[in-house]
Amino acid sequence: MSALLWIAVLSPFAAALILLTLAARLPKNATGAIACVSVGISWIAALILGASYLGHSLPKSLNTTLYTWMSVAGLRVPMGLHLDWLSLVWLEIVTFVGFLIVLYASQSMYDEDGYSRFFGYMTLFVGSMLTLALADNLLLLYLGWEGVGLCSYLLIGFWYKDPVNCNSARKAFIVTRIGDTALAIALFMLYLRFGTFDIAALMGQASVLPGTIAAIIAFLVLGGAVGKSAQLPLQTWLPDAMAGPTPVSALIHAATMVTAGVYLIARLGPLFQRAPAAMLAVGVVGAATLIYAAMSAPTQRDIKRVLAYSTVSQIGYMFLALGVGAWAAAAFHFVTHAFFKALLFLSAGVVIDAQHHEHDIFRMGGLRRSLPVAFWTFLIGASSLSAIPFVTAGFYSKDLILYSDYISPMHGKTLMAIGLVGALLTAIYSFRVVFHVFFGEQRIEVSKRPGALMTLSLVVLSFFSIFAGFLLFPAIHLNVEAERILAIVSSVLSLLGIYIAYLYFSRPEWSAAVAESATGRALHRFFYTGWGFDWLYEHVFVIPLKWLANANWTDFVDKAFVGLGESARYSGLGLESLQTGRVRNYAVGLVLGAVILAAIVLWR
């Protein structure tokens, strides 16, 4: 069984190695096939593991070590994997959704340059993400953590010829790097305390940590999670990350990588339970982010930016669950979110391709008839995102989160109330996109239709966006009265949101009225720019840093080094005259040297 675990992790890495070294020498079909097969092997391995885990033929937590990664001065880090329910959830979703997205991309990216480079990075990403999720020690986890960050950077900047894309890639890398640094410091502190990186050992001892130290470490871990999962205040990179190809947005910036922060906090749960302040901070960050993103999303015009803000907001829900220690609820929402958000992105990819790479939802319209596959799948995704009651997966997971908050003693009711407001906004912005893109009159002719593989992955994802929720149906306690009321309230809110979106769409004079009033325009601008966070960071960090860098352009250290270079240049010029090219001159030098040496020997 442990061999299967290694196969699941190493198969994408092997594919990445082949694709990145052989690069363009492989035929295109072989490239796509290698990528699909390698992730497919991981998925099948994950399925077998999952089946035997649920069939209790595996222990509750399975450890396997391949070899010792490093052994220095008392520090011994094994290359080891760890499988328990939490990493199993991530393993299943990363491989399954990853497989579907790679399948989709093998067709949708077919005409792009750098086809093999794309799949090399994609498979590298899947391998790194599995390393992150299955690592049994924090150092290996950190390796995967940085690996997915690197792949995210490479894939956002996939179309590197446009400098805008490169800047987005750099922004994503640098902003997440701030969080990564905090996480690294947390790792060092844990090592200093306990002398090990093994997660199970660390978490077993977490309860003896002094409260303040536990709080400091937990806050640093939260910093890392906030950066990777695009939560306040490090959320600014995710909307810009949409510069990458759509399958990348679906896999990395919706389904898997951005949930790494959620995984990390759930993995280090005992640490957070030791530090209630940090735990509360997780919930507060989640609540603030979900409301922040849910208010920014309805003002966006770019279809992918709407989805990006909605991802930020949905991860906020997961943090909301983590904040009250409901790890399972967060993992459940991760599962359903991975399905419906990947579906929404892939479906949006079909729409964008069909509309000559148009991203603006106000220039689209009426695609209901001409792109039926995209319409139905997007509708299913949007319904699941808006948590339409009882028939969609999103409803069950969101409800579980809200209920977990409700029964929690730790400020849970406030968090739940914010979650409910977010639910209303979620329905508004998701159906705003549905109405603008698929209803009304058609403006741009459909230029490209989805291929068979693309349709297949859309249909499979749609299926799971609906039925994944029934997996945990028993978890909904409809016999409890509070839960019943909560379910009814959130249902009403989501349906109300859809109705508001419809009203707004069918009465253009309303939005015109907003656009005419000065307050309306200012508010729109405020939300459209993501509450001005970019502006704030530009003025607080970027501009002063640039000024400082310019001021330090020629400081004394620099002068010393330039002087060193100049002196070498001039002494070189001086010595150049000795280089006449005449053998006799060199011979004179030789003889003189010999005479001097002889003189030294004789008169010493």
Add this chain to the structure above:
Amino acid sequence: MSNVPANHTLILAAVLFLIGTVGVLARRNLVFVLMSIEIMLSAAGLAFVAAGSKWHQPDGQVAFIFILVVAAAEVAIGLSLIFRISRYFRGVDSDELSLLGEESEI
């Protein structure tokens, strides 16, 4: 057998060596340069022989034979190089062969 004092032989060797050195430094024709080097080698050989005879040791003569062999090999290679050079540069003037000293950019 040895009536010649060692001093005299050594002075002769030094004079020969000096003549060879001046030849190397002063002559521009590569063939003469090579010949001058041969003279220097002979001077060294003479010094070895003189020393060997002074201390009644065979080592000096062994070293001389060794030098002789090396000199023969050196002449063979040197002459063939000069031959190639004269073909390539149409002449054996060492001052003409100053490619290394040509103006270069820093």
